[in-house]
Amino acid sequence: xxxxxxxxxxxxxxxxxxxxxxxxxxxxxxxxxxxxxxxxxxxxxxxxxxxxxxxxxxxxxxxxxxxxxxxxxxxxxxxxxxxxxxxxxxxxxxxxxxxxxxxxxxxxxxxxxxxxxxxxxxxxxxxxxxxxxxxxxxxxxxxx
Numbered sequence: 001x002x003x004x005x006x007x008x009x010x011x012x013x014x015x016x017x018x019x020x021x022x023x024x025x026x027x028x029x030x031x032x033x034x035x036x037x038x039x040x041x042x043x044x045x046x047x048x049x050x051x052x053x054x055x056x057x058x059x060x061x062x063x064x065x066x067x068x069x070x071x072x073x074x075x076x077x078x079x080x081x082x083x084x085x086x087x088x089x090x091x092x093x094x095x096x097x098x099x100x101x102x103x104x105x106x107x108x109x110x111x112x113x114x115x116x117x118x119x120x121x122x123x124x125x126x127x128x129x130x131x132x133x134x135x136x137x138x139x140x141x142x143x144x
Contacts, residue, residue, distance in 0.1 A: 023084040026110040027054045031140045036133040051143035064105045064115075065089050072096040098122045111139040 030050045036043040056063045061082035066089065068075040073095030079102070081088040090102040103117040115135040121128045 022107045022109045024060060024110060025052060025057045025107055025113060026139055027052050027057045027143070028139045029141050029143050030137045032135055032137045034133050034135050036131060038131045039129060049140075050137075053143065060084070060105075060107070061087055064103070066091050066101060066103070068093065073099070075099075096123070097128070113137050 028051070030052055032048050032050060034046045034048070036046070052063070064087040065080070065082075068091060073093040075091055075093040077089060078092050079088065079090035084107070086104065086106050088104040090100070093099040093101075099119065099121045101117070101119045103115060105113055105115040107113045113135075114137070116132065117135070118130075118132045120130040
């Protein structure tokens, strides 16, 4: 008699756990809210819109990984992980300005993702700037 409600609760818990991370994102218009901190000082939140086309969501690794075009620096990707639920990377650049950039994008549902990107820059061994950004993004409709 009590077995049916217990099985229903277990099934609901399992369904919610598997839904905690999506397998990819839906194409469309996305609203992003970015909360940044530069050298420990919080900046006002920034909102922006981004259109993710079908080809963008078909290759989330390419869409959410950094492109490094540097002058007077050599960059190396020291960490990289890409799954349908997450893209995580770290890039270290050495040269005139040394940079360490790490990011992680977690695709919670096909309609929502969150991300964190941390950057530190130094010149001649002296810290110049560090920043951390937290991004929350939600799909708001079709691209226009």
